[in-house]
Amino acid sequence: MAFINLKEKIIQAKIVYYGPGRCGKTTNLEYIFSQCRGQVQSEMVSVKTDGDRTLFFDFFPFDMGKINEYDVKIQLYTVPGQVKYNSTRRLVLKGVDGLVFVADSASDRRASNVNSLENLQENLALYGRDICSIPLVMQYNKRDLAQQGTEVLELETLEEDLNRRLKAPFFEASAVEGLNIVPTLKKIVSSTMAALEEELR
Amino acid sequence: METNKESPFVREIENRLNALFGEEAGRAAPKSAEIKIAAGNAGNDDAGGGKEDRVAGFAEKGGSPVTETVGPDRNADVLQEAADERGGKEDRFEKIFGALTPSRPAPVSPLKDLKSIILSLEWEIDDSILSKFDEELVRLDGTFSNDQVVLGFLRILRFLGRYVRVRGTEADPGSVLLLMSAYDDLERILLSLDMTVAERRSIFLECIRKYREWADGIDLDKGGEKADRAGAAAEPRHDAAAPAPASDEKAEGAGEHLPAADSEDKPAAALPPAKESAAGMEEILAAIRGMTPHEAIAYAVADMKKTLREEMESLRGELNVRK
Numbered sequence: 001m002a003f004i005n006l007k008e009k010i011i012q013a014k015i016v017y018y019g020p021g022r023c024g025k026t027t028n029l030e031y032i033f034s035q036c037r038g039q040v041q042s043e044m045v046s047v048k049t050d051g052d053r054t055l056f057f058d059f060f061p062f063d064m065g066k067i068n069e070y071d072v073k074i075q076l077y078t079v080p081g082q083v084k085y086n087s088t089r090r091l092v093l094k095g096v097d098g099l100v101f102v103a104d105s106a107s108d109r110r111a112s113n114v115n116s117l118e119n120l121q122e123n124l125a126l127y128g129r130d131i132c133s134i135p136l137v138m139q140y141n142k143r144d145l146a147q148q149g150t151e152v153l154e155l156e157t158l159e160e161d162l163n164r165r166l167k168a169p170f171f172e173a174s175a176v177e178g179l180n181i182v183p184t185l186k187k188i189v190s191s192t193m194a195a196l197e198e199e200l201r
Numbered sequence: 202m203e204t205n206k207e208s209p210f211v212r213e214i215e216n217r218l219n220a221l222f223g224e225e226a227g228r229a230a231p232k233s234a235e236i237k238i239a240a241g242n243a244g245n246d247d248a249g250g251g252k253e254d255r256v257a258g259f260a261e262k263g264g265s266p267v268t269e270t271v272g273p274d275r276n277a278d279v280l281q282e283a284a285d286e287r288g289g290k291e292d293r294f295e296k297i298f299g300a301l302t303p304s305r306p307a308p309v310s311p312l313k314d315l316k317s318i319i320l321s322l323e324w325e326i327d328d329s330i331l332s333k334f335d336e337e338l339v340r341l342d343g344t345f346s347n348d349q350v351v352l353g354f355l356r357i358l359r360f361l362g363r364y365v366r367v368r369g370t371e372a373d374p375g376s377v378l379l380l381m382s383a384y385d386d387l388e389r390i391l392l393s394l395d396m397t398v399a400e401r402r403s404i405f406l407e408c409i410r411k412y413r414e415w416a417d418g419i420d421l422d423k424g425g426e427k428a429d430r431a432g433a434a435a436e437p438r439h440d441a442a443a444p445a446p447a448s449d450e451k452a453e454g455a456g457e458h459l460p461a462a463d464s465e466d467k468p469a470a471a472l473p474p475a476k477e478s479a480a481g482m483e484e485i486l487a488a489i490r491g492m493t494p495h496e497a498i499a500y501a502v503a504d505m506k507k508t509l510r511e512e513m514e515s516l517r518g519e520l521n522v523r524k
Binding site: 032035036059061062064065067068072182185186189190193194197 | 207208209210211213214215217218219221222223317320321
């Protein structure tokens, strides 16, 4: 649940980018950070391993300023995608308000995507949360791989594998090119805020 | 989570996002234009084509996904909005929120960077983060050189950070809690615009009391022995804890005086900024070069103990003076 201080008029929402290892979660955040650098007074915190993989999580807080007298703060997190870091993923999911599931479009990552989504569902269940009741945006990343001759999964396949039941809004994206990264963010932020508003009513 | 009719609040959120990132930010240039924008009910984003997009309605109580169909009318609205925005014909913000209080960016907190580091510490404590923590505190020392209360908090934080760094996994768990608590207090006094001097002082004295209580309850020597056993691992940590030798005497005297601006500078000198600490490290390395590994470790541990004692003495002295 978001941190909401009615007296001080502060709303703080936590959005987590989830997905299999090397699907581009950190690249998403890095792109977002690069796009708003200079307008948002905060830094991205990233803890990497030697191999430049996310060891613990990436964290990028940004302040949206005052909106209808409320100070709105958004905290973006990623989780380490590797299977062995499940306890960390659980920890980062605590108190999550919105989720972006980043799927890897490469054909050979099909099973990883499904496993990661199932893992997300299980980890949310540990907190008594239902994946269907949390604002969620699907992002099918690495669509640019097709232009490089790498076999990618068809959009229909990704939808069938990951979004058949959830029917969440989705974006085809390329984090390295910045394609649809910001629209994904905009969508999840507005969905999350709408959900919080609904919850407060 | 989607609502058919967005509230003014959500619309304002979208406007703010547009202001931060731009309407078309993220759209790749010609090469990627082939990739269709497949956003199910993308609100202020360009929604794809005329097909019916189905989106999940997560707001419904009860948990199960409820889908709603976004019909042609809605799509037409979205497309019209997008077209208007592209053509610059409509300023959504003014149209919708003209009567509301004008938005303004939130003020930048001087503790912005320190807070990021503190948040990192809540998740994981490692040498690199503690090193950043130390550097940031040194920087803030300069920023708040005329604010004795803030300087006092910074000293407590610096000591606790160095204690945790030196002790590593052997650190007393209460030290991290105390560090977080001290940071919260510091943030409170810095960000509360209407706080009186007396209130600030009272919060600071309470923090010193907690610090003293904690310091009285830990055994520095015991930790030192453990650090000794840790062997070579203690050596790189020495860098953070060890003062430049020439500054040791200043630190010893610091607690005996009322912490006026001058005396506050003394502990700062005893805890050199990053640049100086590199020179200090070289001196230490030179000193231990001719020693056996065991002697070098013993030297490092002794120096570490000395630093910790000095810091505690200094803070105790300060507390006595303030009483």
